[in-house]
Amino acid sequence: MPVSRPGPSGSGTRATDADGYGAPRRFWRGLAQHAPPGVDAVERSWRSPLRGPWLTAVYGSVLLVALPLVIITGLLDYAAYGPQFDQAFPTNVGWLRLPAFDWPTRPSWLFRVTQGLHVTLGIVLVPVVLGKLWSVLPKLFDWPPARSLAQVLERLTLLLLVGGILFQIATGLLNIQYSYVFGFDFYTAHYFGAWIFTGAFVAHVIIKFPRLVTALRSRPLGTELRTPRAATRPEPPDPDGLVAAEPGPATVSRRGAVGLVGGGALLLAVVTIGQSLDGPLRRTALLLPRGRQPGTGPNGFPVNRTVAAAGVRPEQTDASWRLTLRGGGRTVTLDRPGLLAMAQHTADLPISCVEGWSTRQTWTGVRLRDLAALAGVADPASARVSSLEKAGLFRTAVLAPNQILDPDSLLALRVNGVDLAPDHGYPARVIVPALPGVHCTKWVAEIDFRGQADG
Template sequence: MFGSVLLAALPVVIVTGLVSYVAYAPWFGQAYPAHVGWLRLPYFTWPTRPIWLYRLNQGLHVGLGLVLIPVVLAKLWSVAPRLWAWPPARSLAQVLERLSLLSLVGGILFEIVTGVLDIQYWYAFPFDFYTAHYFGGWVFTGAFLAHVTIKLPKLVRALRSRSLRRELRTSRADTRPEPPDPDGLVAAEPAPATLSRRGALAVVGGGSTLIAVMVAGQSIGGTARRVALLAPRGGYRDTPEDFPINQTAAAAAIMPADIGSGWRLTLTSGTRTVQLERPQLLAMAQHTAALPIACVEGWSTMQTWTGVRLRDLAALVGAGHPSSAHVRSLQRGGAFNQATLQPNQIRAPDALLALKVNGTDLPLDHGYPARVIVPALPGVHNTKWVRSIDFRDS
């Protein structure tokens, strides 16, 4: 039963993880890990519609991943007696299969541990999270495929051996032990049942529901964020002035001098250069769009942004059909102080260099004097404290 839930849900977690890698446009050298060999989906242009695409993708990857933890623990609990089976293996096949279980169990636990620590910013491990989580995911995926291939007939037999409907009507008093099985998973002398089978399902389902309530709000936002009491980005109410960020201006070492009246936006295309002050940008045609910031860590927030369309800025510097736009931040260090946009992310009518959010000037932590906001773009590529945009033609 737990196995069939994992069989249906884990592929969603795996695929959304791989899709997220493509969403970072790795061909611009801006996805982590930088080199993955053959271990990736075929590249495709990440779309700008629907605007909630990346929000949904990461909400599923992180949210579903967390919700499945009780199911994984229950699954491991249900097969724990096999760990001590003696002799450990009776044939070459069993030796190899038990080795593959190290990849399977180690893989899922490693992905859970690194993922859970990463979304809470506790980098207790010395290695790079992206490298470990990405390749750890592949180790698990291989073992998962093998395990499903080998065990699928057994899963079908087990599901058929009992009627779910009848189990849901069986109380604890009527719960009887399983008949002895060839794998030795059934206790030889079972103690009286303290929980019915439907009770066991309810406990695991209840644990998953509890986690869902605790984290869903950080992806939904607004009042729901208040309910997500333990989510790293939950427990408080979103307001137009106070909504999540992924890095403070202080952490990015943005100096007051950088963003004062001396700030200029530098636009370049080939040999042409245009410099604009903030009042000049405000004097251009303004466009307003409700767009989410959606983080790879699973949280997101929907806000109303106002600013100049990126395609208008491209036209201003004479870039007709740029094949990419390289955006740089005032932030000096850090892996995400720049990002390259695809052509569709420059052309999209809602792709903005935002100057305001919810009708007021951008707060400093949200990227004042100007930030990029592009529909469906991974959050961290919406560069804040923008210094320059280079529109490139290939």
């Protein structure tokens, strides 16, 4: 399609759109004619012959497939925290509440996969997002900035789209590295930021999808991936003005540009995936907190909170420690030998954290359903587990019926054949299949079982 190149004012009046101006025409036309100084120079300074609809569409289609996965796994992580017990943060989300359901305990690796995918994909997509933004950056400096109300509104949604993805990436990356320099609540910001981004993302996909299809069809992928640098030519001028007006010679082929972004993604994947793996490969997460084991031996696996940080003192966990079980007006007190004298069950279960790391260990202890029966609540509706910790967002956690009754749900006393280390929750901790790590309460002091009849 013939497209007239920018006129003297640097404004790209596209011949295809009649004149493309909405009402009031005089205003938009006037705006186009009053370009600030420098617009021409900026327009001519875009040199890369690679920018164009095809390359943008390639990066865009990767994001189109992968970002929904990040969004869905993120929402599932929220659901895993148990919003029905007001323990998913932020708690008060109004219309943006998710449908209530009991988070399943099977498969036991469910949460390991959802949070692992969310964090790992989120990191791996960073170069794709940067590549996509690079490919459309000239649009930011277009003059006129809009030719109609439609373009003004769409540009506003693009601000939400770009701000949204960058905000989510920045807060997510800082959170998994325990850096809270932003000074606001991570959960609140990341949850609401996700909704702003998702809305803008859906609209962008709907508006641009036909463009994406046309662009991908314009140059067969196979041919493009066989074209060397020497044969790389700019795309023909496009209605969106992505193709440079005065492109320079190619220093990289399109294949190279795709490979560069793919290589960046691969590099990040290689130094990130280790935090979700056990064994020697864990060490490959070179730049992340959970690439390092905190020690050797049966208790040498990562923690999310040290005993020192939790403020649990040794005299609280010595022989004087007692576990209190409450249920239906009854109170039962048990010491550690008493718990060890009960039927012991061993289960291989992963412990996974929303910050993207997980590890599978062998836990031994008393089944939670046996403790519920001991407390006189054979048919529990919920159980509130409290820790010896005095403060902290996760000093108590509520478990749903399926999480109490699963045969592998334990009050663990031992791990990998030895007593739990203080950092892993000695004298006793909860471990439930597919439950977020922060709800697997450590240094347990009390479990309050509620029966179905208690409401």
